[in-house]
Amino acid sequence: MRMNPKFSAILVISTLILASPAFAQNTRKPRPIEQQSTAPAPPAPKHDISGTWNSGVGDGIQANGVAAMPNDGKPEHQLPYTPYGLQVYKSHHALEGADAVLPGDYDDPRDKCEPMGFPRANFYNLREIQVLQNDYKVAILYEYDTRWRVIWTDGRPLPKLVDGGVQVGDELQEPRYYGYSVGKWVDDTTLVVDTIGMMGEDRVWLDTAGRPISDQLHVTETFHRVNFNRMELTVVIDDPKMYTKPWTAMNKFPMLLEDPHRDVMEQYCSPIEMEKYNKLFAEPASK
């Protein structure tokens, strides 16, 4: 049977339109499972936060500082600084936030490609994380700078903070950029993680807006898997050297599950590229 000529033309034109680059999907763009289907998500598995997770708000970039308390000058986002904490904050020349400086004037350790450290790894370009776990530990692979950290879930105690480092059993050990983390399942779908033993204020910042942290910091993360496709991350900062009381830096920040076959892109800090950027752009833009 011959096809109606008008229908043939419509079919050909439709095929050409759908095949054109304008309609081609960007396969590298994040595609959280939750956003691909309206079907109800399956329930969260027990004691399992593994998977590739995409930041559910703004790629987790956190331009003005930590998600729940950005440094935007609003009174409700003013942090409870100690006098020393405020002094350290003012000594930082940040590229972002209420007290931002010009690109050629900032002194963020990131400009030298120093390790972000923890907890800043949660607060700067969080984007996508890959979580792997077994019976003993949870490993988080961060997209930014291809860094990782380990959370022990084998029942070991949290090390004790001592002057200059931590005490693990009878041994004194050094501070670490990514600290010492211990996690406990408080229910079937909630992992609470405590981290201490991080680097001091002479090496790391809390966030891109220049807020400070010290080696006395204790971070509490709560990973709550809401359903199979969604997890919420809450982060509390407790640093008596810098802040008069604990405060919440992330409050149920949504993390959305991606396809397990997804290839996560690199995001890195290259001193060579940073130097070229500073020479060609940042410094001339700041004169």
Place this chain on the structure above:
Amino acid sequence: MRRTIIPGLVAVALVSCFALSLLAHHGTAAFDETKRMTLKGTVVEWFWSNPHCLLRFDVKDDHGQVVHWIGETQNPVTMVNGGWSKLAFKPGDEVTVTLSPVKNGNPLGRIVTVVDPKGKTYGADAGLRGGAYK
């Protein structure tokens, strides 16, 4: 909105208010966000890098003088999410660049759009995902 037409290849557009909450991502202090400039030029280099990609391009004015411009974008991950790539531009490409210039008058700016030789428009913010934080 006030528009000033400058003879030659350069056009300046003044806008009264431009909401750029997404562009607050990375240091806006250097840029005049109330201005837009549209420039036609020739690509010298497309530098695919962190923390920002840089598009270096030469613009000839009416007197034949060449001005060496540089426009920055977000980092490669964000640009890939917006459909850009390391291979999007090459030296010799004739492009039309719209950007917010820096305040100090140097030929530098934050890219808003780039139109490539084939007429495809690349939006610099296409890869940014917004939303309000709690």
